Amino acid sequence: MxxxxxxxxxxxxxxxxxxxxxxxxxxxxxxxxxxxxxxxxxxxxxxxxxxxxxxxxxxxxxxxxxxxxxxxxxxxxxxxxxxxxxxxxxxxxxxxxxxxxxxxxxxxxxxxxxxxxxxxxxxxxxxxxxxxxxxxxxxxxxxxxxxxxxxxxxxxxxxxxxxxxxxxxxxxxxxxxxxxxxxxxxxxxxxxxxxxxxxxxxxxxxxxxxxxxxxxxxxxxxxxxxxxxxxxxxxxxxxxxxxxxxxxxxxxxxxxxLETLAVRVRHQAASALELATWLDAHPKIRVARYPLHPSHPQHDLAVSQMSLGGTLVTLDLDLGPDVDVAGPEAQAAAFRFMNALRLFTCSNNLGDAKSISTHPATTTHNKMSPEGRAEVGISETTVRLSIGLEDVEDLKEDLERALAHV
Ligand SMILES: Cc1ncc(COP(=O)(O)O)c(C=O)c1O
Known part of the structure; x- marks a missing residue:
């Protein structure tokens, strides 16, 4: 210094x-x-x-x-x-x-x-x-x-x-x-x-x-x-x-x-929490994971060691009990959802000013065995969303529009 x-x-x-x-x-x-x-x-x-x-x-x-x-x-x-x-x-x-x-x-x-x-x-x-x-x-x-x-x-x-x-x-x-x-x-x-x-x-x-x-x-x-x-x-x-x-x-x-890290991350984290809350209650979503959302399994721990919950929301689509979450039908539904998004770009970076959607099973975690993925909870219905700096209402509308394709 x-x-x-x-x-x-x-x-x-x-x-x-x-x-x-x-x-x-x-x-x-x-x-x-x-x-x-x-x-x-x-x-x-x-x-x-x-x-x-x-x-x-x-x-x-x-x-x-x-x-x-x-x-x-x-x-x-x-x-x-x-x-x-x-x-x-x-x-x-x-x-x-x-x-x-x-x-x-x-x-x-x-x-x-x-x-x-x-x-x-x-x-x-x-x-x-x-x-x-x-x-x-x-x-x-x-x-x-x-x-x-x-x-x-x-x-x-x-x-x-x-x-x-x-x-x-x-x-x-x-x-x-x-x-x-x-x-x-x-x-x-x-x-x-x-x-x-x-x-x-x-x-x-x-x-x-x-x-x-x-x-x-x-x-x-x-x-x-x-x-x-x-x-x-x-x-x-x-x-x-x-x-x-x-x-x-x-x-x-x-x-x-680094000069703008704090303002960006605080804004993105606030949007991520709002979207996680909205997605978690959505009928087409089985679960939306976000560390500081009350539904997160380690929510109390997250509150005790994190001052912000991060800028990512990881969701699982709800395709009903008859669809195998590890099968091709689940993958096709996730792809339809991602391809219908207009503001969430399909990419594999995270933390960007632009919102990003990623299908971990077929990209960032594709080298893991299907058993390994299942063990840590990644399925074909899992989509990772990196929340950017857009207006959160526009992101919500984009997600709503795309979920209609599921
Ligand atoms: C949690 C985590 N650690 C490490 C890395 C590796 O970073 P890089 O792509 O800059 O090599 C990534 C990249 O996605 C990541 O998500």
Whole structure:
């Protein structure tokens, strides 16, 4: 943080006043350092920089002023000691775990996870001899069992993608301490505005910045936040050397995205709660899941650890008792609904200003086995809605019109 800012500032203020390092031009909007490298004053200075005797910018795979600004601002909003940016959310997930796990180490993970995270675990971590123990994230007995023996890391999403299960972060954090595990939370669905995993006891947080931090569907990016020991240690070592570095252009877009994150997410979350309430009561909807809606199975837990319920509503169409929710008729009904929507674009991003509809079973979670999907509650009737910045009444009318096709 800049030396002349009071240290009591709140996240909305930090979002526009941190990460600012003005050049001699005194620009208002943060400068973008679109450069791969930096000139040294002398061969001696280059030697000293490589030896680690002086701390200056050397090469943008190592560090870049625009990336530094993004990291500082996100760390300030999150209340984290340290932040390291990555090229994508998936490289953040990979590095958060890959930088500390080795052959024979135990990773305990909730089984409800984003599809590419599960693919990374199954195709690489498994092959490299990392022992992965999956648990039902909402079953305290399974957490007790899994963390009664030492583990190196614990990994969860809360709320989960796409079914929005809310996991008890403080309870899992207590068990992680006993097991000696580093507890990492993917906070993409909740956002830094709606949930603070580090305050709830987690050791580290990962983001796909591609989602709400950009918020306008422009660039890919990711971030890992936590203690300086972890982030400036294994995380930095791995990103710098394996090259999962974010581009300065993307970091600049995300830096500016952080300035409007809170207002966007609050608006989108208010619309999401209103739509979840309306959809949950709709005769063509079996259930509309939203963490802060009273019908959510972990509603009390969500209220206790989330200040906003996120910007997503996950619904299941009600096709009556005779339709197999895993069958082609169910899929056809979901597709008719999605194809009839005019304001919800069919896509697989989330957190965008534009509302988005996604059919998880055939897209984001299509590599999971049908049994695996059934186990976490994803069926052919499941549709994930990312609520954008449109007028909520227009979104409601769009959904009503499309539900007539079900
Ligand atoms: C919960 C969650 N984590 C991680 C990711 C990966 O992010 P990225 O697409 O930026 O690599 C996604 C992407 O959809 C996600 O939804």
């Amino acid at each position: 800049s030396a002349d800012l009071p240290d009591s500032l709140r996240p909305d203020t930090l979002a526009v006043h941190t990460g600012i390092h003005r050049s001699e031009a005194n620009e208002m909007s943060e400068g973008m350092f679109l450069t791969q490298g930096y000139a040294y004053d002398s061969a001696e200075q280059a030697r000293d920089a490589f030896a680690g005797d002086i701390d200056i910018y050397m090469y943008s795979r190592y560090a870049n002023p625009t990336v530094t600004a993004f990291q500082e601002r996100l760390a300030a909003i999150e209340g984290a000691e340290s932040c390291f940016a990555t090229s994508t959310g998936m490289s953040a997930v990979f590095v958060a775990l890959g930088s500390i796990l080795g052959s024979g180490d135990r990773l305990v993970a909730a089984k409800a996870l984003f599809g590419s995270t599960l693919q990374t675990f199954a195709n690489f971590f498994d092959k490299w001899g990392i022992v992965i123990d999956y648990v039902d994230g909402n079953d305290p007995a399974e957490w007790e069992r899994a963390l009664s023996t030492p583990a190196k890391a614990v990994y969860i999403e809360s709320p989960t993608n796409p079914m929005q299960d809310v996991l008890d972060i403080p309870a899992i954090a207590r068990l992680c301490k006993q097991a000696g595990a580093l507890f990492i939370v993917d906070n993409v669905f909740a956002t830094a505005i709606g949930q603070k995993p580090l305050e709830l006891g987690a050791d580290a947080v990962v983001y796909s910045a591609t989602k709400h931090i950009d918020g306008q569907g422009r660039v890919l990016g990711g971030a890992i936040l936590g203690s300086a020991d972890y982030v400036e240690g294994p995380v930095k070592l791995m990103v710098r050397n394996m090259g999962a570095t974010i581009s300065p252009f993307n970091a600049w877009v995300l830096l500016k995205g």
